[in-house]
Amino acid sequence: MNILLIGDVVGKIGRKTIAKTLPDLRKKLSLDLVVANVENIAHGSGVTENTLSEISPFLDFMTLGDHTFDKEKDLKTIFKNYNIIHPYNIENGINSGYKLLKIGNKKFLFINLVGKVFMKKSDNYFCPFSAFDDIYKKFKKENPFVIVDFHAETTSEKSAFFHYANDRANIIFGTHTHVPTSDLRVENNCFFVSDVGMVGSYNSVIGSSYESVIKSFLTEKPFKNEIPEDGETIFNSVLLNIDSNYIIKRFERVDIKSIV
Numbered sequence: 001m002n003i004l005l006i007g008d009v010v011g012k013i014g015r016k017t018i019a020k021t022l023p024d025l026r027k028k029l030s031l032d033l034v035v036a037n038v039e040n041i042a043h044g045s046g047v048t049e050n051t052l053s054e055i056s057p058f059l060d061f062m063t064l065g066d067h068t069f070d071k072e073k074d075l076k077t078i079f080k081n082y083n084i085i086h087p088y089n090i091e092n093g094i095n096s097g098y099k100l101l102k103i104g105n106k107k108f109l110f111i112n113l114v115g116k117v118f119m120k121k122s123d124n125y126f127c128p129f130s131a132f133d134d135i136y137k138k139f140k141k142e143n144p145f146v147i148v149d150f151h152a153e154t155t156s157e158k159s160a161f162f163h164y165a166n167d168r169a170n171i172i173f174g175t176h177t178h179v180p181t182s183d184l185r186v187e188n189n190c191f192f193v194s195d196v197g198m199v200g201s202y203n204s205v206i207g208s209s210y211e212s213v214i215k216s217f218l219t220e221k222p223f224k225n226e227i228p229e230d231g232e233t234i235f236n237s238v239l240l241n242i243d244s245n246y247i248i249k250r251f252e253r254v255d256i257k258s259i260v
């Protein structure tokens, strides 16, 4: 079984890159399961019904993060149409932090968590470590293959979570920073990467125009999301090969530059 994990898809250029890249990649890599973080698909922040319906045909499962509710507050109805979850440990969330799906002969438990360190809205998040414990306990008897998107700012929090949970999870992939890391490893048949990266404008600061982000640093004012709509793009992902006993056999980064 081949699983592709895709980093945060940013804006229209990110959606266009997914549409351009994934159909061929699916065939070329014989992909069985494609998972992506889509919390930035609606102009860099949040999701809408239109953006989800545009991108979802290319993806098998979608996760979110701290920007989940930036565009649409009432996502409960929209979520019913998709394989999508948002971080479980957000207070006042909509209880969609995990999902159990049968894929082939195996149950897969998808979990989405958000970190607390250096996250603007962290007062509204409860402990992701104990959140994981709570969810895992509910499904332990089903012996699922557990995939966690840990959406967080710091590599230390993500790495600590990996060492906390690798006796129960099988894939822990970091998202949120939009910067791909090379710390891929497997312990206890659990894969880890601190951050998968992003799908978006290559000529940008983590997806937004150079000008908008530099201006924000110079003025110390929040930056306005200005996202290039076309041009060079980067598609950051990680490919995993799992054998018929659900043992992780191989893993590698798949990072593709293109123009849309």
Ligand SMILES: [Fe+2]
Pocket (backbone or CB within 6 Å): 039, 065, 066, 067, 151, 176
């Ligand atoms: Fe985020």
